[in-house]
Each structure stands twice: as structure tokens, then as C-alpha cells.
Amino acid sequence: MLRLIAAFLCLGTAAVRAEGCTDIHDIHFPAGKNSTTVADGVVRAELSCYAFNAGSGQVVDVSVTSVENNAVFQIYRPGWKMVDGAPDGAMLPGAGDSNDATHIKDVLPATGRYVIVVGGTRGNADFKLTLAIE
Numbered sequence: 001m002l003r004l005i006a007a008f009l010c011l012g013t014a015a016v017r018a019e020g021c022t023d024i025h026d027i028h029f030p031a032g033k034n035s036t037t038v039a040d041g042v043v044r045a046e047l048s049c050y051a052f053n054a055g056s057g058q059v060v061d062v063s064v065t066s067v068e069n070n071a072v073f074q075i076y077r078p079g080w081k082m083v084d085g086a087p088d089g090a091m092l093p094g095a096g097d098s099n100d101a102t103h104i105k106d107v108l109p110a111t112g113r114y115v116i117v118v119g120g121t122r123g124n125a126d127f128k129l130t131l132a133i134e
Helices: none
Strands: 008-011 014-015 023-025 035-042 047-054 059-066 071-077 081-083 086-087 105-106 112-120 125-133
Touching: 023 035, 035 047, 035 112, 047 086, 047 125, 059 071, 059 112, 071 125, 112 125
Parallel strands: 023 047
Antiparallel strands: 008 014, 035 125, 047 112, 059 105, 059 125, 071 112, 081 086
């Protein structure tokens, strides 16, 4: 099975080679807050990666918005490993390879470090990634 993040960025029935994460940026919340927004962008066929720590049973609410509605994400569960410059491992249901997720709100299944990988579905994508943990 092709992995959207590590090997290909799927665009319907077409596929484009995706470059892996050059850095994984840790997401930190402002003092006293449980949510934050990161503004960033990805060049066509590249990825932006963000990590956060959370506990089993906490509720995560993640959304990505972009001017051209062309940014999507996947979320890797704790236990992921870097393979060929990109995360590899189990993903959250609804935020996996074929979901083209732009929003998910769910109860986290495990304690540990999660990784959100953002990519563009077509062209470059300027986006805002919002993460809240309850």
C-alpha cells in the first residue's frame, strides 16, 4: 500500500512524489491555553510536520484551513518511526492515508508523541493548523 506521507501525495487517481519532513516542529500551547494555531505553508510535493504530546483519553481537535482549500493532514499515533525522512506507523482513524482530512475531533487512544503531517493536494498550500487538546 502506498503511504501518502512517506512516498506519495495522492491527488485523486494521480500521484506526485512527496518530499519527507525536513524538521518536525514541536507544538507548544501558550500559558494557560489548551489550543494554538500555526500559520505555515508547503511547497508542492513537500510536507510540514508538527508534534504534540497528549494522554490516552484526551480529546484532540485538529483542523487545517487554506485559502485554496488544498491543505490536508494525517496524524500518526505514538510509536511512529521516521522512515526515508517521513513518519511511518499507525494513524488515527479519519486522519489516515486516504482521508484527505481537514478536521478531526476524537478521543486519543494512547499516551505519547503524535505527529501531524500537512501536505497540499495541488500546488503550493499556505495554511493555518489549529490544535486543541481537552
